[in-house]
Each structure stands twice: as C-alpha cells, then as structure tokens.
Amino acid sequence: MSPKLPDGKAGQLVLMSAPWLFFIALIVLWELVCRIFELPAYVLPAPSAITAAFFEVEMSRWFTHLWATLRVALMGFAVSIAIALPIAIAMMRSELLNRTLYPLLVVIQSTPVVAVAPLIIVLMGSDDPSRVLITCLLTFFPLVVSTATGINETPPELIELSRSLDAPTRRETWQIRIPYAIPHIFSGLRVAITLAIIGAVVAEFVAAEEGLGYFIQFSTSFFRIPQAFAGLFFLAVVSLLLFKSVQWAQQLFFPWSLPKKKR
Amino acid sequence: MTSPATNRSFVRLSGVGHRYDPDPQVPPAVTAIDLDIRRHEFVAVVGPSGCGKSTLLRMISGLLTPSEGEVSVFGKQVDGPRDDIGIVFQKPTLLPWLTVRKNVLFPLKHKFGRYSQQDEKRADDLLAMAGLASFAGKMPDELSGGMQQRVGIVRALLLNPDILLMDEPFSALDAMTREQIGFDLLKIWEDNPKTVLFITHSIAEAVLLADRVLVMSKRPGTILEVLDVDLPRPRTSHTISEPRFGQLTERLRKHIYEPEAA
Numbered sequence: 456m457s458p459k460l461p462d463g464k465a466g467q468l469v470l471m472s473a474p475w476l477f478f479i480a481l482i483v484l485w486e487l488v489c490r491i492f493e494l495p496a497y498v499l500p501a502p503s504a505i506t507a508a509f510f511e512v513e514m515s516r517w518f519t520h521l522w523a524t525l526r527v528a529l530m531g532f533a534v535s536i537a538i539a540l541p542i543a544i545a546m547m548r549s550e551l552l553n554r555t556l557y558p559l560l561v562v563i564q565s566t567p568v569v570a571v572a573p574l575i576i577v578l579m580g581s582d583d584p585s586r587v588l589i590t591c592l593l594t595f596f597p598l599v600v601s602t603a604t605g606i607n608e609t610p611p612e613l614i615e616l617s618r619s620l621d622a623p624t625r626r627e628t629w630q631i632r633i634p635y636a637i638p639h640i641f642s643g644l645r646v647a648i649t650l651a652i653i654g655a656v657v658a659e660f661v662a663a664e665e666g667l668g669y670f671i672q673f674s675t676s677f678f679r680i681p682q683a684f685a686g687l688f689f690l691a692v693v694s695l696l697l698f699k700s701v702q703w704a705q706q707l708f709f710p711w712s713l714p715k716k717k718r
Numbered sequence: 719m720t721s722p723a724t725n726r727s728f729v730r731l732s733g734v735g736h737r738y739d740p741d742p743q744v745p746p747a748v749t750a751i752d753l754d755i756r757r758h759e760f761v762a763v764v765g766p767s768g769c770g771k772s773t774l775l776r777m778i779s780g781l782l783t784p785s786e787g788e789v790s791v792f793g794k795q796v797d798g799p800r801d802d803i804g805i806v807f808q809k810p811t812l813l814p815w816l817t818v819r820k821n822v823l824f825p826l827k828h829k830f831g832r833y834s835q836q837d838e839k840r841a842d843d844l845l846a847m848a849g850l851a852s853f854a855g856k857m858p859d860e861l862s863g864g865m866q867q868r869v870g871i872v873r874a875l876l877l878n879p880d881i882l883l884m885d886e887p888f889s890a891l892d893a894m895t896r897e898q899i900g901f902d903l904l905k906i907w908e909d910n911p912k913t914v915l916f917i918t919h920s921i922a923e924a925v926l927l928a929d930r931v932l933v934m935s936k937r938p939g940t941i942l943e944v945l946d947v948d949l950p951r952p953r954t955s956h957t958i959s960e961p962r963f964g965q966l967t968e969r970l971r972k973h974i975y976e977p978e979a980a
Contacts, residue, residue, distance in 0.1 A: 615805070
C-alpha cells in the first residue's frame with residue numbers, strides 16, 4: 456500500500472511545504488537546545504552563532520575558497536566523464552576488454568581514496584592535477600558502471616532491427632545504444648557530482664592552502680567551531696546545487712528520459 | 719520485372735532446420751521445413767509456445783543462418799541480413815527520444831545516416847495511410863499501445879520491402895484494439911501488396927488475416943498442416959460471423975489440440 460496523500464489544493468500546499476517546514480523546525484529546535492542547555496560553542500554552536508560566523512568571514516574569502524573547491528570538483532567530474540564513457544562503450548563492444556578491465560576497476564573502487572590521497576600528493580605534488588586525480592578516482596567507477604548497464608539494457612529487438620538493416624556498428628552505438636543509456640548515465644552523473652565534491656574536499660584535507668575543505672579543517676584546528684559549521688553548510692548547499700544542476704540539465708536536454716510527471 | 723517461375727514461389731525453404739545446442743541429444747528448435755510462399759501472399763503461422771516460430775522468421779530475415787537446408791528469396795540464397803525485408807516485433811520498440819515521424823524515418827537514418835525531403839514526405843504519406851497523420855510530431859509515449867504498434871508497422875514499410883515479417887505483432891494489445899489493427903493491417907497490405915509472414919498465437923486472427931495458415935508442431939518445430947483460407951477478400955468484421963470462418967477455425971483447433979486425430 457502506498458502512503459496516503461492529502462487531497463486537494465490545501466493538501467498539495469502541505470506536501471510542497473512539508474520538507475521546508477520540517478527543516479525550519481529542526482533549526483529552531485537546535486537553537487532552543489543550545490540556549491536552554493547553554494551548550495558551549497565548541498560542543499555544538501547554535502544556528503544563530505553559525506550564521507554570525509558566516510557573515511564575519513569576508514565574501515571575497517568565501518568565493519576564493521568556493522572557487523578552489525569547485526574548480527577541482529568540476530575538472531575531476533569532467534575528466535571522469537571524458538574517460539568513463541569511452542571505456543564503458545569499449546567494454547560493451549569487446550568481451551575481452553570487459554574481462555580485462557573490470558577487475559581492475561573494482562580494485563580501484565574498493566581502495567579507500569582517503570588512504571591513497573596522501574600517496575598521490577607525495578607522487579604528484581600538491582597542485583590541481585593531483586587533486587583532480589583524487590576526485591576522478593572517486594567519480595569514475597559509478598559512471599562506468601551506470602553507462603555500461605544502460606548500454607546493455609538496449610532492447611534486443613532494436614539490435615535486431617539494426618542488424619537487419621545491415622547498418623554500421625558505429626551507428627548502432629550512437630543512434631541506439633548510447634541514447635538508451637542516457638537515463639542510466641544521468642543517474643551515474645548524479646552520484647558522481649556529489650562524489651566529486653567529496654573528492655575535492657579529501658584532497659584539500661591532505662594538502663591545500665585554499666578551498667572549503669581546507670577552510671573547515673583550518674577553522675577546526677583553531678577551535679573556530681561556528682566558522683567550521685558555516686563552511687560545512689556552505690559546502691552542503693553547493694553540493695546540493697550541483698546535484699540539482701545535473702537534474703536540470705537532464706530535464707532541459709533529455710526530457711524524454713524522465714518519467715512523464717517529472718518533465 | 720518478375721519471371722513467372724519466381725512469382726509462383728517468392729520465398730522458398732527447403733529442408734530448413736536449426737539447432738541452437740550442438741548436443742545431438744537435444745532436439746533441434748526447428749527441423750525439416752519445406753515451404754513455398756508466393757509473391758504478395760499473406761501466410762500466418764500458428765503453433766504452441768516454443769515451437770520455433772520466431773526461429774523460422776529469423777532464418778527468413780537472414781538474422782539467423784539455418785544449420786540445415788536452405789532459404790532462398792527470389793531464387794537467391796539468403797546468407798545474411800537483407801534490406802528488402804521489414805520486421806515488426808511483438809513490442810513496438812520505438813525510440814523514445816524521437817518523434818513519431820523520425821521513428822518512421824529511423825531505418826533510413828540508421829542505414830545511410832541521412833534522409834531526404836522526399837523520404838519525409840513518404841513517411842508522412844505512410845503515417846496518413848495508417849491514420850496517424852496528426853501524430854507525426856508527437857513523442858511515442860503520447861500514443862496508445864495500438865497506435866505505437868501501427869507506427870512500428872509503418873516503420874517496417876518505409877524502405878518499401880518486398881517481404882514483411884511480423885512476430886506476434888498484436889499480442890501485447892487488448893482484444894478490441896487487436897481486431898481493429900488487424901483490419902488496418904489488411905487495408906495497408908491491400909494498398910501496398912507485400913509478401914507477409916505473420917506469426918500469431920491466435921487461431922481466429924490467423925484465419926481472419928491470412929491466405930494460408932501453417933500449423934507448427936511442438937519442439938522440434940515442423941509444419942504439421944497447411945490450411946488454405948478460402949474466405950473472400952476484403953475481409954471485414956462480417957467475415958467473422960460467416961459459417962466458413964467458424965469451420966476453418968474449428969479445423970485448425972483440431973490440428974493443434976489433437977494432431978493425431980486430424
């Protein structure tokens with residue numbers, strides 16, 4: 456049985472505002488708990504203190520840090536797409552390649568990136584390329600897997616149609632298989648974009664002079680806990696916006712790939 | 719254009735069979751099929767599930783090479799996919815990212831990478847013939863199941879194939895839509911005559927549409943019986959109430975349910 460939804464216009468309004476009201480209620484509760492129990496800021500800063508800390512930091516500093524993190528995350532994301540899609544297509548075309556590469560991909564995926572990150576920094580230096588590589592290591596696998604899954608789910612009738620037309624394999628890939636994989640590719644992209652932010656932050660934790668991850672670590676080490684929380688919320692909002700952007704891109708460019716009510 | 723000899727037998731299968739499993743203990747999917755189909759003849763194939771009807775269809779299309787015997791079309795052996803064959807599948811299998819018109823044009827786009835304005839006009843004419851003119855710009859999921867399957871048929875007709883192979887094309891549709899689309903198909907076929915091989919589970923549908931009905935046996939699939947349907951054309955909903963229609967379906971039922979007695 457599906458959960459019962461309220462009917463009518465008023466019901467719709469309740470449904471639309473419910474997550475926001477809940478969120479606001481949580482913040483209010485948090486503020487109250489901090490004030491009533493007089494929790495010190497280094498244990499749990501109140502939302503009001505976090506907001507104040509946010510505005511104490513100059514906007515230009517926020518943007519410097521934001522840009523540093525965003526730059527690495529987006530470059531890692533882009534490089535990951537550029538590598539993952541061709542590899543997924545190649546693996547779909549050749550069983551030999553599939554068998555050769557897949558175990559390696561699983562090994563890369565199961566190695567904790569946090570543990571490898573310091574080694575990469577030592578090997579490649581603490582510049583953008585090493586941070587982008589760390590981001591790629593995180594985002595790459597879900598993209599390959601979702602693309603490969605999508606490509607393999609093409610209805611066999613369409614492959615038969617292609618074969619009966621004696622069309623070149625190149626067109627079978629581009630006109631049938633890849634478009635069929637679009638919904639899967641986008642679910643991979645949604646996972647990958649949030650992982651890209653995580654990758655960039657991990658890289659900053661290891662070695663960096665700027666970035667939101669660096670800012671949080673730096674603030675924590677100076678016991679500026681409200682400021683660290685402000686950085687954390689900023690990061691969460693950015694991450695959410697990126698996630699939403701991937702959804703918007705899908706709605707804008709591939710509306711057919713979404714269920715009807717989500718277009 | 720056609721010599722009388724090839725006109726009599728357009729598609730010829732001699733001793734055709736196929737086994738998927740090389741183990742001789744396992745019976746072949748299809749065996750010892752001899753069949754001549756005349757040009758522009760409408761042949762229906764009925765038989766139990768898993769009797770190799772689809773295997774038969776794939777061997778004629780060239781998608782599958784028979785492991786015994788030979789298939790020839792127009793006197794020439796079939797040794798690979800042929801572009802003079804249109805296939806209609808059980809599901810419409812339209813591409814969800816293309817409009818109805820572009821779906822119809824897809825075989826050209828896919829085979830040659832492009833199509834001309836004339837081709838677009840042909841697509842529109844075919845859609846109009848199938849009663850879908852006003853849906854040309856719609857996306858497939860805006861159409862009902864029956865309309866989608868009509869688009870599938872129109873797509874198969876785009877390259878003006880000589881042979882139309884239909885693999886249980888209406889089995890996913892509800893009974894009323896199914897009867898209507900059967901008559902639509904007959905009308906399309908009367909306007910552009912094709913050699914049709916039509917696979918179905920429905921005895922009534924086979925008798926209503928076809929010139930000849932082949933009854934296939936259980937695995938290993940082979941032709942048990944060939945029934946000539948001598949009902950007059952054009953066939954309409956009145957055909958179903960004719961006594962001859964009842965006699966023919968009854969005879970087919972006997973062949974299928976008690977092959978020894980028939």
